[in-house]
Amino acid sequence: MTKTVARGLSLLLCGTMLAAVPSFAQDAQTGGTLRVVTYEPLCLDQNEGSSRNTQTALQDVYDRLVSEDLEGQFHPWIASEWSISDDGLTYAFTIRDGVLFHDGTALDAEAVRVNLQRWVDDKGAGGVPVESVAVDGNVVTVTLKSAYSPLLHDLSEPVLGFVSPASIEKYSKEDRCTGGPDITVGSGPFKVVARTSGQDLILERNDAYAWAPENAVHDGAAYLDRVELRFLTEDAVRVGAVESDQADIATGVPAIAVEDVEANANLTLLRTEQPGIPWSFWVNQSKPALADVKVREALRIGVDYPALIEAVFLGTATPAYSALTPGISFGYDAKLEGSWSYDPAAAAALLDEAGWVVGSDGIREKDGARLSLVSLSAVNWNNQQRELFAQGIQANLQQIGVEFTREVLDFATVDARFKANEYDLVDTSQSAAEPNLLFGAFQSEQLWETNTNWGFVNDPALDAELEAALATTDRDERIGHYVKAQEIIKDNAYLIPIANPQVLIAVNNRVQGVTFGTSGQVGSYYDVWLQQ
C-alpha cells in the first residue's frame, strides 16, 4: 500500500519537474548495453601504469574522494566533507558511510588511507609534497610538507580511484595490470565482468551503487545495464563501427572522417578543446645542439605549422603558441598568439649563426656532428593526423638543413629510451584541467623517473613561478604566475608547441547524456542512458 503511494508521489514529482524544465524532452530510461569503441588502457591498475586511455576506461569502476566539475568546483563524493587548514598544509576528509567495493568489503577511512599511501610510496604521489597520511575514526588526514593548491584537483583525477585493498593484497602487480573480474575491484557504478587483453573490457551495472558524486545528474544505480569497451587501434575502423551501428560511441575520430560523421543523420559529433599542454616538441637540452636557444628557435620558425594544421587537421586543431592550450580551465595566456610565424630564411640564418653549416648532403654539420634529430613518441600518444603531420615537419626541416626522424614506439621502449637519454625531441600532448601540468613538465627536478621534464629544463626563474603558483590558493595570483611561466617558456623556446588539438567523439543519437570530463576525455557513463 505504502509502496503504491510512494510511486504515485514520485511520478507526480517527475511530472512537475517535466513541467518546470521543458528542455528535458524525456525521462532517462534504464537498461541497455552501451557499445564503445576506443583505445586500450595500458594497465587496469592505474597506480601501476596510467594513461588517459586507462583512466577513461576505468573512471566508472573506481570512485574518488572528490568530484570536480567543468567549472573547476569540487563536490563531495567518497569524502562527504573536508576542511583545509589556513596554512594549506593539512587536509581532513570525512569518509562517507556505507560505501562498499564490488567484492563486498568496505570502502572506509582505512581503505582510503591504504590507497593514498600506495600512491605516495609507489608513485611519489605524482610530485605532490605529501608528508603523511593518517586515519582517525572516519577522517583521513593528508599532511603536506609545503602548500600545494591543486591537491583537490589531483584527488579528483581518475588515476586516484580507490582499489579494494583486498585485491591489492591478493593479486600480483602483473595480474592487477591485466585485470579481470574479482581482480579489478573498485566501488564505482560499474564493475568489471570480463576482460580480454587486446580486445575488450566488459562492465556491468553495480546495483548497490548509492554514493554518486554530488554533482551527478541522478542518484542510485547507473541507467545502463552494461558498457562494452572494445579496443580498436585503427581510426578508420572505429569510425566505421559507429557508422555501421556496431558501436554507439567512437572516441578519437580522425580529422578526415569529421565531415562524414557530421553528415550522418544517426550520429552526433561532440567536440571540445583539449585542456592541458598542446601537442608539442619537448626539446632535450642535454643534447649540445638543442642546448642552443638559436637552434630551438629555428625549429619553431622553420616549419609552416599553421599551413600543415589546416591541411592535416582540417579544422580540428588550431596553431599553438603557448605551453598551455586555450581549453585549460584557467591561466591560458592569449597574448602569446601569433608570437612567431613561418620564416625558413630566418631559421636558416639562425642555424648559420649557431655555427651549423650545410654539408655535402644538404644536412647541416658542426664539429663533425650532423644536425640530425630523433623525435620519440609512444603508440598511445600517436594518431593518424600526427603521423602525417610529422612527414610535413620532416620535409620542412629538410629545407633548412635539419634531418628529422620520428619514431613511434610502444611505451615500455619509449621509457627505456628516456632512461638511456637516447632522444632529441619528444612529441606528445598532455591533458588535464589544471595548469599545474607545467610543474611536472618544466620544473627542474621533475625528470623522466617521476615526471615529464623530458627536456631537462633547468631555469630558476621558471622554477620560482611554478612553485609560487602551488603555494597559493588565490586563483588570480596563480594565473599571474602561470602567465609568467608561459612567457619564460616561450622566450627560451623550452617547448615547441605544434597544435592545440580538439577531442572528437562520434555518438549515436540514441545515446543521451554523454559529456566530456575535466581533462577532455569522454565523461562518466554513470548518467548516460539509451533511448529505446
Next chain:
Amino acid sequence: MTNLSIEMGGAGEAAGRLRRGRVPFGVVLAGLILAFMAVCAVAPGFVAPYDPYAPDLLASLKPPSWAHIFGTDQLGRDIFSRVVHGASYSLYIGLCATALAVAAGIVIGLSAGVAGGFIDLALMRVIDVLLAFPGLLMSMAVVAFLGTGVTNILIAIAIASIPGYARIVRAQVMVVRTSGYVEAARVLGQPPMRTLLRHILPNTVGPLIVLSTLGIGSAILQSAALSYLGLGPKAPTPEWGLMLSEGQGYLRRGWWVGIFPGVFATATIISTTVLGRYIKALTDGRA
C-alpha cells in the same frame, strides 16, 4: 602467395602460343611495363615530375588532373612521383631477396645432393620443416626477431624462399648425378670438386635461374604485403605497400591515394609472372 602458385599452370598456354612462332602481345606488354619500372627504379627523377617528399599544402588531396595525373595526398605530394620513386624499393627487395635465396638454395641443395647420406637426409628434413610454414608467416616470424625495416624484410623474404630453391637444386643434382656424363667424369678420374663445378653446377643453375624469374614476382608481392602490415620501411618512404596502407584511410575522400600504388604493384607483379612463365615455357620447349 607462394612460389608454387605462380609457377603453376600458364606454362602450357604460353607454350601453345609459342608454337605459332611469335612473341605474344601479353609478353611484349609485360616486357615494356618492366622496362618502364626499371627506368623508374634507376632514374626516378627522369620520370617523376615532382619531389616525392615535398609537401604542397595548397594542393592537398586533389583528384587526378593534368598537373597531377594520379592526384595528390593530404600533404599535397604528387602521387605519381611517389609511385615512381617506389619502384626502386620493390625491385630492389624483389631482386636481392631472390638472389640471396637462390644463392643459399644452391649451397644447401648442392651440399645435400652431392654429399648424400646422412647430411642429405638431415638437410632435407629441415627443408621439409621450413616448407611447412606459409611464406608470409615465415617472413613475419623472422621480422619478429630482426625488427622492421627494408633490409630486415629483404632478409626475411629471402629466408622464407630458400627451402623451395634448395629442394629444386637438390632434385636437379640427383638427376644430373645419375646421368651419363657425370658418371663418365668419375670413371675418368676427375676429382669430385671439379665434377661439381664443371658438370653439376651449370646443369643445375640453368633451370633455377628460369624459376627465379618467377620468384621475383612473389618476392615483390611479399615485400608489399609486409610493408602493408607495417613491418617494412617507415613513412614517408614512398614504398607501394606502405602507401597502400596509408591510402586506406582515404578511400572515401580520395580513392586515388590508395588505388594507384596498387596499380603499379599489381602491374609489376603480373608482368614478372608473365615474363617468367614465358621464359620457362621457352626453355621447356627447347629441352
Next chain:
Amino acid sequence: MALAKELFTRLLAGAAVLWAAASLAFIVLQLLPSDPVQVIYGADSTVTPEMRDRIRADFGLDQPLWQQYAGFVSRTVTGDLGTSYQQRRTVVSIITSELGSTITLASLAVLLAFSLAVLATLATAGRDNWLRRVISSLELVSVSTPAFWIGLLLLTFFSFQWPIFPVVGDQGWKSLVLPVATLGIALFGTLSQVMRNEMDQALEQPFALTARTRGLSLWAVRWRHALRHALIPALTIAAETFGALLAGAIITEQVFGRPGLGRITLQAVRNQDIPVVLGVVLFSAFVFVTINIIVDLLYRVVDPRLRARA
C-alpha cells in the same frame, strides 16, 4: 594391414617434422639476443633483482639448458605452447579464442574459391577459345594481385562508392562478404590453374575418348570423369592452400579490421611477443602435417588407381 602400416609411418614422419619444428623454435628462442625479462617488462625501473629471479623462475629460465629443452618439448607435446609475454595469457587460449573467426572466414573463402575454380575448369578445359583466354588471364591477375589491394578495391566500390557492405567489423553476415571475397579471389587463381591443367591432361587420355564413344556428351565426360582427376592435384595443394589461407587471413583481417588468428599473429610480431609467434608457427606446422596425412588417405578414396597400386 598395409593401410595401418602406412598410416603409422605417416604419423611417425609427421611427429618427426613437428619435433624438428619445436626444436627449431627452441633454438630460435635461445638465439634471442635480449633478456626475456626485459621483453616482458620493458624498461620498468621498478623490477627488482628478486622480482627478476622470480620471473625467470616462473618462465623456467633458471634451469639448465637441456632441462629447459626437455620441458619445452614435453610441454609442446601436451599442447602447452607457453604464455604470452604481452597478454599474460596462455598461447593456447589466445589461439583458440581467435581461431573460430578465422575458420569461418577461411572455410567460406575456400568454398567460394573452389566453386569458382570448378566452374572455370568445367567451362574451359580442353578448349582453346576466347573464354579460356579471359579466364586464364583472370587467374593470372588473381595469383599476382596483392590481396590487400583487392580488399581495398572492394571496400572502395562496395562500402564507400555504393554503401552495400559495412566497412569494418565482425558482426553479421554482411560484414563477412567482402573479406570472404578478398580471400576467395586470391585463392581462386591457384586452385583453378592446377585443376584445369590436370583436366586438360585427363581429357587427352584414352578413357575420355572411350567415354565419348560410349555416347557420353563432352560435358558429361568432364563432369563425371575428368573432374575427378582434376580433384587429385587440388588435394595435393591442399596443404599449400592452408598456408595461403593463413597468410591471406593475416592480410584480410588487417584490411577489414576483423579479429582472428592473423590479427593476433601480426600483433605478436609487432610487439615481439615471441611465445605467441612461435605458438602460431607450431600450430600451423601441426595443421600442415595433419592435412598432409589426411590428404594421403583421401587419395585412395578419390583415385582408384592408387588403391589398386597399394
